Amino acid sequence: MSKQPLLPIPELQETADRFLTWVKPLISAQQYQQTQARVKQFVDGDGQTLQKALRAFAEEKSHSSWLIDAWLESYLCVRDSLPLTTSGGFRLDLRYPDTGLMRVAYMIVGFAQQSADYFNDCLEPNLSPRQEPLDMYQWKPLQGIGRMPGADCDHYEMAPMDKQVRYVGVFWKNREFLVPVLDEHHRVYSAASIAKALEAIVAGQFSDQCDKPAVSAMTMSLAGGEEAHAFINEVRDNGENQANLLALSHTLINIYLDESFAETDNETLRNFSYLEKKRLWAYKPLTVCANLADNRLFAHLEHGWYDAGALQTMFARSEIVAATHAEGEQATVDLPVKLLQWQFTESQRATLGTWDRRHRQRAGQYRVDAAVVPVDGEKIPQRTSIDALMQFVLQYAQQQTFGKIRNTYEAVDVSHFQRGRTECIRPVSSESVAFVKALIKGKATAEQFSDAHAEHKNRIKACKRGHGVNRHLLGLRLMADKLGLQPALFDDVGYQTITYDFLSTSSLGDRRYMGDFAFVPTVIGGLGVSYFTTDEQDFLYCIAYHEQQQAIVEKFKHDLGEAGEKLMQFFS
Numbered sequence: 001m002s003k004q005p006l007l008p009i010p011e012l013q014e015t016a017d018r019f020l021t022w023v024k025p026l027i028s029a030q031q032y033q034q035t036q037a038r039v040k041q042f043v044d045g046d047g048q049t050l051q052k053a054l055r056a057f058a059e060e061k062s063h064s065s066w067l068i069d070a071w072l073e074s075y076l077c078v079r080d081s082l083p084l085t086t087s088g089g090f091r092l093d094l095r096y097p098d099t100g101l102m103r104v105a106y107m108i109v110g111f112a113q114q115s116a117d118y119f120n121d122c123l124e125p126n127l128s129p130r131q132e133p134l135d136m137y138q139w140k141p142l143q144g145i146g147r148m149p150g151a152d153c154d155h156y157e158m159a160p161m162d163k164q165v166r167y168v169g170v171f172w173k174n175r176e177f178l179v180p181v182l183d184e185h186h187r188v189y190s191a192a193s194i195a196k197a198l199e200a201i202v203a204g205q206f207s208d209q210c211d212k213p214a215v216s217a218m219t220m221s222l223a224g225g226e227e228a229h230a231f232i233n234e235v236r237d238n239g240e241n242q243a244n245l246l247a248l249s250h251t252l253i254n255i256y257l258d259e260s261f262a263e264t265d266n267e268t269l270r271n272f273s274y275l276e277k278k279r280l281w282a283y284k285p286l287t288v289c290a291n292l293a294d295n296r297l298f299a300h301l302e303h304g305w306y307d308a309g310a311l312q313t314m315f316a317r318s319e320i321v322a323a324t325h326a327e328g329e330q331a332t333v334d335l336p337v338k339l340l341q342w343q344f345t346e347s348q349r350a351t352l353g354t355w356d357r358r359h360r361q362r363a364g365q366y367r368v369d370a371a372v373v374p375v376d377g378e379k380i381p382q383r384t385s386i387d388a389l390m391q392f393v394l395q396y397a398q399q400q401t402f403g404k405i406r407n408t409y410e411a412v413d414v415s416h417f418q419r420g421r422t423e424c425i426r427p428v429s430s431e432s433v434a435f436v437k438a439l440i441k442g443k444a445t446a447e448q449f450s451d452a453h454a455e456h457k458n459r460i461k462a463c464k465r466g467h468g469v470n471r472h473l474l475g476l477r478l479m480a481d482k483l484g485l486q487p488a489l490f491d492d493v494g495y496q497t498i499t500y501d502f503l504s505t506s507s508l509g510d511r512r513y514m515g516d517f518a519f520v521p522t523v524i525g526g527l528g529v530s531y532f533t534t535d536e537q538d539f540l541y542c543i544a545y546h547e548q549q550q551a552i553v554e555k556f557k558h559d560l561g562e563a564g565e566k567l568m569q570f571f572s
Helices: 012-026 029-044 046-060 068-076 100-119 137-143 191-202 217-222 225-235 239-250 265-274 308-327 346-363 386-402 430-441 446-464 470-483 493-498 547-571
Strands: 088-093 145-148 155-158 166-172 175-182 254-258 286-291 297-301 366-373 408-413 422-425 503-510 513-519 527-533 539-546
Touching: 012 029, 012 046, 012 430, 012 470, 012 493, 029 046, 029 493, 046 470, 068 470, 088 265, 100 137, 100 166, 100 175, 100 191, 100 254, 100 286, 100 308, 137 145, 137 308, 145 239, 155 239, 166 191, 166 239, 175 191, 175 239, 191 254, 191 308, 217 225, 217 346, 225 346, 265 297, 265 366, 265 513, 265 539, 308 503, 308 513, 366 547, 386 408, 386 430, 386 446, 386 503, 386 527, 386 539, 386 547, 408 446, 422 446, 422 470, 430 446, 430 547, 470 493, 503 513, 513 527, 527 547, 539 547
Parallel strands: 166 254, 254 286, 408 503, 503 527, 513 539
Antiparallel strands: 088 297, 088 513, 145 155, 166 175, 286 297, 366 539, 408 422, 527 539
16 A cells, blocks of 8 residues: 555635635736736636546545546657757756776666666665655656557556566667666576676677668667657568567666767757757666766656656665675676667668657757856755745746746656656746846835745745645636536636746756756746756756757846856845
């Protein structure tokens, strides 16, 4: 029996009141009056029916979460190329023993041991900073899972739980390999054995088994869902192709090996986020990308299953496992490496070539940049939320760059609930807007800051309790679709505004283990922003954007820096 509580459904009036409070600074006074009327109409009418239906639906999901199916569907029903929609990349700061391929092998061992513990039902539960047991469903990919495209909606294929050899996928120079990491009794092979297998791959010991492909077979995972579904259905008529597709779904994780990355972290992050030139299996929840020359690590994330918080813990545990493993004696055995060989017709190869060129052109339009905002930590009052400050800096830059502050998405982890993923906080408040505008004029007061800071913390707390606005409204809208109702609220400018993420933001605090996320902005003209504190405790903002926004992003970066200066002056 799970120890986590169920994700709650807030009272209808509570969400209605919170929705009005959250949307007020984002729309005009006239629009707000209209939204107020629509909300009252909703609460007095259809909202009651939908709330009752949602509670009944939640009762049917008493073993899980009323939200999780809709959550997964929102990812799995995306029809466009995943690296250009919901997937992304991030930089890794991991401390494994050794260098080069041996270091990669230690990382693999770190994950393989967690997978073995998962299979053997002895995986230690993940705990929150408050020592609450967190839901472990996000750890299911340790079983070996992979997304597979469907005609209308994708699904995940999962490896069986019975005892059998388990593999990691390895990508090297447009070829794909399987390297065993757990034996049939789910015992981990040594790092020395895994490194030896990787060395054989890099040395080209398998290169004579087939010609080097002109276009990687992995390109099929970069197409839109309908195209990929039709193509994969066609090629899997060949038994070898079908076995390869199943193997890629069942690997524990995938590893992309490279002899060199781009010189800058920003450009490397761009490469592994949008996959303009890199070819890997984009349907895998996690692919770690390793530079053999300078030991830098990045990763590509298919975001449907994992959230960053769970991955952060997995990487932290992998370091501990690797360090322990390095202290013991390592027997070396020859592991049977398998090269995946694909059987494509000339027409299918031509299709892959067309998709490859198309994806390069589309992915090449996106950029990643970073802005470091110097701050003096000694000037910041104790017990101040750094997250709130970094959001205020973003709002300052929005006002200065765009002339107004628009809606912002910020994720809040709620994995302390059964099947909990994230709730959505809207950090732009009437209080924060008042403080930021006063800060721009050099007239901000301590009371304004205190009010803005308190409101931010209150919103975080509400989301942590499962009492945010967006997820509840989503549930009510799903019930409306189910019942064939069309409440005016869902066509209202207030609702449309609160669900439009001009800035989509995400953070894990500092950059240890994982940092510098990059993902395509969720709306045209918007920005994708991840933010962290550096080792020097400065504020770092990683900004993803379309190439046409280059000039405005330069202005935005300048205004982020100005915001930091004004904040430090204010605290002085």
